[in-house]
Amino acid sequence: MMSDFSPISSRPRSEEHSIAMTKASVMLYDDQMKKWLPAGGAQGFSKVHIYANERANTYRVVGRKISNHEVVINCMLTKGMRYNQASATFHQWRDPKRVYGLNFPNVAEAKAFADSVAEVFARLGGA
DSSP states (O other): OOOSOOSSOOSOOTTOEEEEEEEEEEEEEETTTTEEEETTSSOOOEEEEEEEETTTTEEEEEEEETTTOOEEEEEEEOTTOOEEEOSSSEEEEEOSSOEEEEEOSSHHHHHHHHHHHHHHHHHHTOO
């Protein structure tokens, strides 16, 4: 059976729609260097969306750099994932391959995004 989610494409399919959007710096944790690095290799804000396909009950985080529209994150949110609010403006989570971080410009945007993630996990049946 073919999935409605295409892990290679960052463009939402017609079955997906954005349920949350924020501006944040997307970071990836480098295990070997033991430090956070900016996704895409350079600092800068991205527009980060949570896309939902409610028919398939799938959700993903997709972010594009504001400066050049480069896709810097395309990650499924799945049941059992833990979303950690490490500080008021820095949140992180992991999938089997990577540790992702979002550095928000202010507490209000961080809280709104965290609330959206909590709603996703509730729809998925808990985290």
